[in-house]
Amino acid sequence: MEENKTNVTETKQEDKGLSQIQPNEKRSWWSIAFIWVGTMICIPMLMVGGMEAYTVVWDLGDVGIGLMTIFNLIALYPMSGEAITALRDYERRKHLTQN
Numbered sequence: 001m002e003e004n005k006t007n008v009t010e011t012k013q014e015d016k017g018l019s020q021i022q023p024n025e026k027r028s029w030w031s032i033a034f035i036w037v038g039t040m041i042c043i044p045m046l047m048v049g050g051m052e053a054y055t056v057v058w059d060l061g062d063v064g065i066g067l068m069t070i071f072n073l074i075a076l077y078p079m080s081g082e083a084i085t086a087l088r089d090y091e092r093r094k095h096l097t098q099n
Contacts, residue, residue, distance in 0.1 A: 049057045
């Protein structure tokens with residue numbers, strides 16, 4: 001009985017692999033491109049990190065964190081108005097509950 005369940009599961013997975021992708025399951029070109037770019041960057045960096053001296057690895061990590069910080073600041077700037085509005089709302093509610 002257990003073997004029959006495994007066969008049914010494997011058959012469903014094989015059918016899923018051979019079936020056409022449904023429109024609601026399709027991913028955009030950009031999301032696929034970002035995955036490929038990330039893979040093309042991460043795999044070589046892992047190989048370099050395993051072979052290089054520790055100082056080089058730490059320097060590359062520092063560069064990565066610096067880039068991430070820059071990208072986050074760029075992304076946060078357009079959201080600053082919403083953040084200020086939320087802060088003012090929080091302060092107003094906090095003031096009302098204290099009084």
